[in-house]
Amino acid sequence: MQKLSIPIPDQAIRKLKVGDPVSLSGTMLTGRDAAHKWMVETFVKGTRQPQGDDQEIYQAIKPLLDRGAIYHCGPVVAGLETGDYRFVAAGPTTSIREEPYQGDVMRHFNLKAVIGKGGMGPKTLAACKDVPGVYLHAIGGAATLIAQSVKQVLGVHKLDFGVPEALWVLEVVDFPAVVTMDSHGNSLHAEIEAKSKVALEELLAD
Amino acid sequence: MRDHTSDFLELVRLAATDLPPDVEASLVAARDREAAGSAARGAMDTLLQNVTMARQNGTPICQDTGTPIFYVRHPEGWSTRKLRQQIRAAVAEATRLAYLRPNAVDSLSGKNSGNNLGDEAFPTVHFEEVEGDKLVVDLLLKGGGCENVGAQYSLPNAALGAGRDLGGVRKVVLDAVYRAQGKGCAPGVLGVAIGGDRGSSYYGSKEALFRKMDDPHPDPQLAELEGRLMTEANELGIGPMGFGGETTVLGVKIQSMHRLPASYFVSVSYMCWAHRRRRMIAGSDHVAYQ
Numbered sequence: 154m155q156k157l158s159i160p161i162p163d164q165a166i167r168k169l170k171v172g173d174p175v176s177l178s179g180t181m182l183t184g185r186d187a188a189h190k191w192m193v194e195t196f197v198k199g200t201r202q203p204q205g206d207d208q209e210i211y212q213a214i215k216p217l218l219d220r221g222a223i224y225h226c227g228p229v230v231a232g233l234e235t236g237d238y239r240f241v242a243a244g245p246t247t248s249i250r251e252e253p254y255q256g257d258v259m260r261h262f263n264l265k266a267v268i269g270k271g272g273m274g275p276k277t278l279a280a281c282k283d284v285p286g287v288y289l290h291a292i293g294g295a296a297t298l299i300a301q302s303v304k305q306v307l308g309v310h311k312l313d314f315g316v317p318e319a320l321w322v323l324e325v326v327d328f329p330a331v332v333t334m335d336s337h338g339n340s341l342h343a344e345i346e347a348k349s350k351v352a353l354e355e356l357l358a359d
Numbered sequence: 360m361r362d363h364t365s366d367f368l369e370l371v372r373l374a375a376t377d378l379p380p381d382v383e384a385s386l387v388a389a390r391d392r393e394a395a396g397s398a399a400r401g402a403m404d405t406l407l408q409n410v411t412m413a414r415q416n417g418t419p420i421c422q423d424t425g426t427p428i429f430y431v432r433h434p435e436g437w438s439t440r441k442l443r444q445q446i447r448a449a450v451a452e453a454t455r456l457a458y459l460r461p462n463a464v465d466s467l468s469g470k471n472s473g474n475n476l477g478d479e480a481f482p483t484v485h486f487e488e489v490e491g492d493k494l495v496v497d498l499l500l501k502g503g504g505c506e507n508v509g510a511q512y513s514l515p516n517a518a519l520g521a522g523r524d525l526g527g528v529r530k531v532v533l534d535a536v537y538r539a540q541g542k543g544c545a546p547g548v549l550g551v552a553i554g555g556d557r558g559s560s561y562y563g564s565k566e567a568l569f570r571k572m573d574d575p576h577p578d579p580q581l582a583e584l585e586g587r588l589m590t591e592a593n594e595l596g597i598g599p600m601g602f603g604g605e606t607t608v609l610g611v612k613i614q615s616m617h618r619l620p621a622s623y624f625v626s627v628s629y630m631c632w633a634h635r636r637r638r639m640i641a642g643s644d645h646v647a648y649q
Contacts, residue, residue, distance in 0.1 A: 295408075349596055
């Protein structure tokens, strides 16, 4: 088990290989479909003008994402009525939907770790090599267990995106995951897909 | 007809926080088949720990509590309008209590309603009048990750060499499992419908998911196909979470439906390992949950 603390230095990233179990501690941000679309359109590509509190939020999340981690997660949160937020269930969501955006977001913010499930494609793998960064696979559906590693909710941005889509700022201790895409060009997902393709073709020939 | 709102709330709580025993048993068996020290074994250990913890804490097994899909079978003379109101009230309360995540998003404005109440189809409620004096309600909580990897095929499919027969059905179902990889939270359960129109076929594939894990199909041809598909899907080697391993699917449930002469649809609904289905049976003076 490799222990990683956020902010994560390049040296630690380069050491990680596909298959390594890791445990992550520090301050991380959740972000999924709406957040990635918003970040890329408003700040990375600039195809949409910043509106309302966009600039303030950008300034607030920039230092958190620099050498940081983003978690593809739409949590169940208690305390919505009082603002005393507590993560009740917080497993990963399917990451591949962010494939059009993720590589650009990693480069723009110098983001070192993308956490989710199901793996990502060639654009993200290329960014993992360049930045450098890693894709960390959390166990899909293990939401109550993973929520135990969220010690504190430090804040939330864009709650108007809805609870699942908001950017939650979290203090995590020993968040469990496995490296499935590393900074050396290796992807467990590409490997399993290729192997299962061969098996499928054999079965279809029957 | 008395008010069943609190009974429906308990049904939702149970579905979200505690897996049915047959599903948990099949997960334990799948864990034991994975090699010691493998990533697949680690994933299965973690998800089983999570199941135990969710039951003890009364918190959701998975944060994506999905679309609540209710099948309501009611005696003659009951008001489906009132039953729907009670179900909707229970769903909103379950959301307030954090058993469910607010999941109903307006497709035009992008706004989340905050209480899981959307239009008439969210939550989804099917009604059927049945004989007898008991109210029987089945609930399935199906998350978006696995819903997104569902697939519908129109046979024949030349690319897969799939004709309009059970051999063709086999090929497209294997293709759907390959395409899903680990993205639907493998190991999953496949609900398959053969026939119907595009809409009824997808409904049929979801209805098939209400069968128990160890319930063999009464039709011997389909029972054989279910067994073969399970073996062959596991030969793809995708494994838990797509990490590679012995178990890619926990079970295959097929439903055959009538079709038009011109159409031959095969619909596959992929249910994640967190197969959250529960049943409530309400008599005149007590309520039982399965």
